[in-house]
Amino acid sequence: MIRSEVIKSIVPVIADHLVVCNIGLPSQELFMHDDRPSNFYMLGTMGLASSIGLGLALAQKAKVVAIDGDGSILTNLGTLPTIANNVADNFVLLIIDNGSYGSTGDQPTYAGKKTSLAEVARACGCENVVECAAQDTADVLKAALDAGRMTVIVSKCRSGNVPVSVIELDPGVIRHRFMQEIARRNR
Amino acid sequence: MTIHEDIVESLARNRVGFVTTVPCKQLAGVIGLLEHDDRFLHVPSNKEDEGMGLCAGAFMGGKRAAIIMQNTAIGVTINALATLIQYYNIPLPMLISYRGEVGEKVACQVEMAVHTKALLAQLAIPTYHFHRAGDVGDLDGILAHCFMAKKPVAILMDASFWGGAK
Numbered sequence: 001m002i003r004s005e006v007i008k009s010i011v012p013v014i015a016d017h018l019v020v021c022n023i024g025l026p027s028q029e030l031f032m033h034d035d036r037p038s039n040f041y042m043l044g045t046m047g048l049a050s051s052i053g054l055g056l057a058l059a060q061k062a063k064v065v066a067i068d069g070d071g072s073i074l075t076n077l078g079t080l081p082t083i084a085n086n087v088a089d090n091f092v093l094l095i096i097d098n099g100s101y102g103s104t105g106d107q108p109t110y111a112g113k114k115t116s117l118a119e120v121a122r123a124c125g126c127e128n129v130v131e132c133a134a135q136d137t138a139d140v141l142k143a144a145l146d147a148g149r150m151t152v153i154v155s156k157c158r159s160g161n162v163p164v165s166v167i168e169l170d171p172g173v174i175r176h177r178f179m180q181e182i183a184r185r186n187r
Numbered sequence: 188m189t190i191h192e193d194i195v196e197s198l199a200r201n202r203v204g205f206v207t208t209v210p211c212k213q214l215a216g217v218i219g220l221l222e223h224d225d226r227f228l229h230v231p232s233n234k235e236d237e238g239m240g241l242c243a244g245a246f247m248g249g250k251r252a253a254i255i256m257q258n259t260a261i262g263v264t265i266n267a268l269a270t271l272i273q274y275y276n277i278p279l280p281m282l283i284s285y286r287g288e289v290g291e292k293v294a295c296q297v298e299m300a301v302h303t304k305a306l307l308a309q310l311a312i313p314t315y316h317f318h319r320a321g322d323v324g325d326l327d328g329i330l331a332h333c334f335m336a337k338k339p340v341a342i343l344m345d346a347s348f349w350g351g352a353k
Contacts (some may be wrong), residue, residue, distance in 0.1 A: 020244070040247070044270025048240030051232075052271075055244025055252070058228060059205055078233030082241070086230050175275045179247050186249065 001134035002160040004029045004094050007067070009138045010094070017145065018182060020053040020066045021047075024103030026096065028164040030067065037177035041167055047076035050093050054083055057091035062185040063145055064090060070097040070111035077120070083152070084125030092144045093152045094137070100159035118154045128150045151182070190349065191216035193323045197229055199311035201330035203253050203280070205245035207238035208232065209295050211257040213349045216314040218255065218272065234266040243277050251334060253280040258343065259288070259299040261306050272339045279339040280330055285316070290346030307341050314341040317348040 001009070003026065011034045020040045021027045028043040042049055050073065053066025073079065073095055083093060098110020111117050118131040128149050132140045134157035144151035188196070194217050198206065208218050221229045228250065231237035235256045242252035257262075261283075272279050286293075287300025296341045308316045313336075315329055316322075326342065333340040 042271075043265055044274060045236075045240070048236065048243075048267060048271060051237045051240025052244035052247075055205070055230070055241035055246075056248040057244070058230065058241075059245040059248030059250040061254075074236075075242075076235050076237055079240075082230065082232055082237065171275045175277070176245065182248060 001157050002162070003069075003098050003102060003157055004164075006031050006096050006134050006137050006155055006157050009045055009135075010141055013138050013142045013145070014065050017063045017065050018056065018063065018178075018185070020049050020056065022049040022072050023074070024165060025161055026069060027168055031160070031167050037181040040178045041169070041174055043167065043171055043174075045168050047072045050079045051076065053093065054079070054086065054088060056092060056182070057088035058067060058086060060182060060186050061090060062182065063092070064088075065092050065145070067092060068087065068093060068095050069102065070095060070099060070117060071101040071109045073117055074109055074111060080121050080124035080126060083150070084121075084127070087150050089150050091150050092141065094141060095152065095154045097154050098157045098159040102159060102161055105157045106161070112159075118152075121152045121154070128152065129144075129154070131156065145186050146169050153185045189216065189222055190320055190323055194326065195220045195224060196325070197326040197330060198253060200327060201334070202251050202329070204228060204250040205242065205252040206228070206255060207241045207252070208255040209233075209235055209238060209257065209260065211286065213344070213346070214255055214257070214285075215285070235264045239264060239267040239272055239279065242279055243271055243275070243349045246277050246279075251278070253282060257284045258303045259296065261299070261303055265306070265310065268312070268339055273310075276337040278334045278337045280333045281339055281341045283341055283343050284334040285343040285345040288345035288347070303343065312339050312341050314343065317342060317344045320348060320350065322348060
């Protein structure tokens with residue numbers, strides 16, 4: 001499976017939850033498969049999906065899934081100690097690890113070489129870290145959400161992309177409808 | 188009240204409930220107070236752009252958020268400010284220790300001090316410079332202005348403000 005297929009496979013699992021989705025193709029693919037007000041699409045700012053997701057999870061009660069990539073985690077590696085030391089049991093970080101910078105032409109990342117992001121997460125102090133094969137991602141993600149424990153999932157998939165369109169939504173619209181959805185869930 | 192308490196009380200009066208910090212010697216007093224104050228969720232960050240991500244998430248989750256940082260980090264936050272905080276209209280008070288001003292003992296700190304206001308001006312970020320201890324009295328209004336405008340706002344606090352300039 002490639003990332004687009006992983007994202008499609010998790011749509012039924014994440015549809016009822018708040019989702020913060022990484023910049024570039026991941027957001028465009030999620031938008032294509034299942035656009036919802038409960039999705040926050042990052043139109044810029046590589047690396048901060050996990051930080052936005054953690055801040056959101058700490059600030060309110062509804063469950064939050066941050067969909068990140070190996071390249072983006074590597075660019076903000078400091079996020080893992082912060083996550084480990086500020087436990088939010090309504091937070092799941094899903095790292096779709098295709099070993100490449102997919103949005104920029106599939107240049108290899110170090111996560112596809114010697115570096116294990118699951119081991120890095122564990123070394124940072126994250127207590128529930130699961131590495132899984134791409135086809136198991138939906139089941140692992142569902143189990144993590146049902147367990148109500150903060151979990152970091154590293155889903156290992158193949159690199160590769162499908163053609164997708166850019167997101168035309170204005171950032172203010174994305175934020176506004178996302179915040180309305182958050183407020184509704186926290187009433 | 189100490190100047191550190193004044194800052195913390197102003198944050199509380201303006202209903203700030205989430206604060207992320209990257210330490211600076213001048214900020215140690217404020218950070219120490221925040222850590223033990225139940226009115227705030229204090230989440231230290233490893234890097235300031237990471238902190239801005241945390242603040243964006245916390246704000247969308249219903250908590251007014253602020254970042255406390257040093258001016259030497261302005262450079263690493265420019266992308267986060269432009270493409271996240273400003274692009275999505277997220278209010279963010281940036282309480283910034285302004286190192287490298289009169290009273291500074293470390294020459295290298297001056298190298299970023301001379302660029303600090305220019306960078307903030309280039310980003311069109313409303314910027315306020317606290318130079319005397321009494322300037323803390325402006326903080327309430329600045330915070331209210333920030334949340335009204337839904338913009339990042341920078342408050343530069345130099346060594347004279349902290350009482351360290353001789």
